[in-house]
Amino acid sequence: MDNTITYREAVREAIRKAMREDERVFLIGEDVGNYGGSYAVSRGLLDEFGRERIIDTPLSESAFTGAGIGAAMNGMRPIVEIMTVNFSLLALDQIINNAASMLHMSGGQFNVPLVIRMATGVGNQLGAQHSHSLEGWLSYIVGVKVLTPATVQDAYDMIGLALSDPDPVLVFENSLLYNSKGSLDTKSTPIPIGKALVHRPGKDITILTYGINLFKALEAAETLAKDGIDAEVIDLRSLRPLDDETIMKSVAKTHRVVIVDDGWKSGSISAEIMARINEQAFYELDAPMARVCTLEVPLPYAKHLEDAAIVQVDKIVDTTKKVMVQS
Amino acid sequence: MELDLTKAKEFYSKMLLIRRFEERCVEFYSKQKIRGFLHLYIGEEAIAVGIMNALTPEDAVLATYREHGQALAKGVSANSIMAELFGKQEGTSRGRGGSMHLFDANTRFYGGTAIVAGGLPLAVGMALADKMMKRNRVTVCMFGDGAVAEGEFHESLNLAALWNLPVLFVCENNRYAMGTALNLTESETDIYKKAASYKIDSKQIDGMDVVEVAKAASRAVEDIKDGKGPLFLECLTYRFRAHSMFDAELYREKVEVEEWKEKGPLVVFQKRLEEMGLWSEMDVKELEDEIKTIIDEAVEFAENGTLEPIEDLEKFVYSEVSNG
Numbered sequence A: 001m002d003n004t005i006t007y008r009e010a011v012r013e014a015i016r017k018a019m020r021e022d023e024r025v026f027l028i029g030e031d032v033g034n035y036g037g038s039y040a041v042s043r044g045l046l047d048e049f050g051r052e053r054i055i056d057t058p059l060s061e062s063a064f065t066g067a068g069i070g071a072a073m074n075g076m077r078p079i080v081e082i083m084t085v086n087f088s089l090l091a092l093d094q095i096i097n098n099a100a101s102m103l104h105m106s107g108g109q110f111n112v113p114l115v116i117r118m119a120t121g122v123g124n125q126l127g128a129q130h131s132h133s134l135e136g137w138l139s140y141i142v143g144v145k146v147l148t149p150a151t152v153q154d155a156y157d158m159i160g161l162a163l164s165d166p167d168p169v170l171v172f173e174n175s176l177l178y179n180s181k182g183s184l185d186t187k188s189t190p191i192p193i194g195k196a197l198v199h200r201p202g203k204d205i206t207i208l209t210y211g212i213n214l215f216k217a218l219e220a221a222e223t224l225a226k227d228g229i230d231a232e233v234i235d236l237r238s239l240r241p242l243d244d245e246t247i248m249k250s251v252a253k254t255h256r257v258v259i260v261d262d263g264w265k266s267g268s269i270s271a272e273i274m275a276r277i278n279e280q281a282f283y284e285l286d287a288p289m290a291r292v293c294t295l296e297v298p299l300p301y302a303k304h305l306e307d308a309a310i311v312q313v314d315k316i317v318d319t320t321k322k323v324m325v326q327s
Numbered sequence B: 001m002e003l004d005l006t007k008a009k010e011f012y013s014k015m016l017l018i019r020r021f022e023e024r025c026v027e028f029y030s031k032q033k034i035r036g037f038l039h040l041y042i043g044e045e046a047i048a049v050g051i052m053n054a055l056t057p058e059d060a061v062l063a064t065y066r067e068h069g070q071a072l073a074k075g076v077s078a079n080s081i082m083a084e085l086f087g088k089q090e091g092t093s094r095g096r097g098g099s100m101h102l103f104d105a106n107t108r109f110y111g112g113t114a115i116v117a118g119g120l121p122l123a124v125g126m127a128l129a130d131k132m133m134k135r136n137r138v139t140v141c142m143f144g145d146g147a148v149a150e151g152e153f154h155e156s157l158n159l160a161a162l163w164n165l166p167v168l169f170v171c172e173n174n175r176y177a178m179g180t181a182l183n184l185t186e187s188e189t190d191i192y193k194k195a196a197s198y199k200i201d202s203k204q205i206d207g208m209d210v211v212e213v214a215k216a217a218s219r220a221v222e223d224i225k226d227g228k229g230p231l232f233l234e235c236l237t238y239r240f241r242a243h244s245m246f247d248a249e250l251y252r253e254k255v256e257v258e259e260w261k262e263k264g265p266l267v268v269f270q271k272r273l274e275e276m277g278l279w280s281e282m283d284v285k286e287l288e289d290e291i292k293t294i295i296d297e298a299v300e301f302a303e304n305g306t307l308e309p310i311e312d313l314e315k316f317v318y319s320e321v322s323n324g
Helices: A007-021 A045-049 A061-073 A085-099 A152-164 A213-226 A244-254 A269-284 A303-309 A313-325 B005-030 B045-052 B068-074 B078-085 B119-132 B145-149 B151-162 B191-196 B210-225 B254-261 B265-276 B284-303
Strands: A002-006 A025-029 A054-056 A077-082 A115-120 A145-147 A169-174 A181-185 A197-200 A205-209 A231-235 A238-240 A257-264 A290-294 B060-063 B109-112 B139-144 B167-173 B201-206 B231-236
Touching: A002 A007, A007 A025, A007 A045, A007 A077, A007 A152, A007 A181, A025 A045, A025 A061, A045 A054, A061 A077, A061 A085, A061 B119, A061 B151, A077 A085, A077 A152, A085 A115, A115 A152, A145 A152, A152 A169, A152 A181, A197 A213, A197 A244, A205 A213, A205 A244, A205 A313, A213 A231, A213 A257, A213 A313, A231 A244, A244 A269, A257 A269, A257 A313, A269 A290, A290 A313, B005 B045, B005 B068, B005 B078, B005 B210, B005 B265, B005 B284, B045 B068, B045 B139, B045 B167, B045 B210, B045 B231, B045 B265, B060 B068, B060 B119, B068 B078, B068 B109, B078 B284, B109 B119, B119 B139, B119 B151, B119 B167, B139 B145, B145 B151, B145 B167, B145 B191, B151 B167, B151 B191, B167 B191, B167 B210, B191 B201, B191 B231, B201 B210, B210 B231, B210 B265
Parallel strands: A025 A054, A025 A077, A077 A115, A115 A169, A145 A169, A205 A231, A205 A257, A257 A290, B060 B109, B060 B139, B139 B167, B167 B231, B201 B231
Antiparallel strands: A002 A181, A145 A238, A197 A231
16 A cells, blocks of 8 residues: 655554554543644544543643653553653653663563654744754663654654554654655555664765754755765664664765754764764764754744754755865 | 451561661661662651552552662562662662662562652553553552652642542651751641642541551552542651661751650550550560561572673663564
């Protein structure tokens, strides 16, 4: 079966499928029921599965995330929806001190098969408390896995992968991708957690990215191609674990690297990736690595300021060209 | 709950086991066999023993970081607790948890939480799972008075009441959050009243009296299993020892501690048994000997335990079964 649907529908279909197949799966979060999800992902699910399994919560991120953890420890397969990544900060105690630590702290006795979905991303003029990209930062946490679906196929596949994983998985859905369309094959075998994907093979330079910036990077690659630069674009897909193998293989092929990261530069996932390339593939490099990140400001509201702060196609193009001439 | 000689012996010996176990812990802390933070339960034994008496093996307990007594009362073996304190592989958490993180799947003992209100949301989730799967079980969540100031306390009580969940909240109010007295941190020091504001049936009881705790717990667990939703017990108690082994106890007068010791759970229980004429039937010497044997064995078990190999250090960060 092959069909074209939106990213939003892909996530919804994955949740619906999981809930039909496994009575232990339930969805819990703010506005997931009557409202239909703040980004309309869960619209219609309340009618099909009822209030017992599509559970509206009060504004209590810590408690309902913790409740998800407790339910997971007691045999369920909860999907916790956190409205935006900014609100996840209220649940960090539960995510770090309980979900991520439980298996180790209990000497292997209690695993936490939990999925936490969050909307993330910048570019909607939502200001500093509703539009950040903290997935790189949350991927710092040992004990969780961090997925960043960019495509419709991954939006669908990753929910299933996350639910079948015995450990806590954080899934970051970029809010600007919900309306994007793509082809979905529900019968294909999903690419496992922890595997990156070469989206556009190229020989001159490697552009590493994830989430919505995959599409900006692909657009940049087309522009670069007109100037004779053949960029390889890699969708990291999973920020924890990172796919070192695919990254290093590409570096060994192109010898040049640009990382496109929605987070701030300091202490970001791009910093981690640069460090790994330095450790594992330094002598493959023909030029210093570069990166395109969000400027180090809390995200501003005004359109021109926001545009200037965040990753843009022309910034990727310019940065890539600079790296190309440094060799 | 009927208090006969058998029950009396059981209560007394369990409280005594916790007391003696922890006294031995102090010895081994001084000898540096036990390290890290060590929070003693001495003075609060009646709560753990009274609460756990009401539970079946199927009921779950989430505990605090002062949980040796809670673990022993739930049935976690003294051997595995002592081995954990010694940092051995045979310990409850293979040496990864220590005093604050005892876990035991066999007795459904879910820690061991060192972030004071962090266990409350978990208890809500555990109970939610039981309700969804129609399992007639109770989840007991133990926490101290310090936890009451955290947002998670209020968020969790609200959810438990809203969803009518089978959870028993047990607040061990020992009057001090580490070194700060309750009246310096709370506008309302009767904690059960806070719980009542969430429409949870709440009681304040004497946490020094094992019989009172046991009666209240049995009634509460029965009601919860009858579908009456969450219940809340505030157990008034006192810890005789410092907050942890690092605490110089500058915040309270020695005379206050001495006054409370006279109201201690073992003293109170002895008086009660004397009044009932059961005390003369108790062979305390025999109980002490039995307990000494249990603890000696636990120490030997811990001493002879093995160290988790360094090669296994990174085990249990993620599950070994990969997703299929």
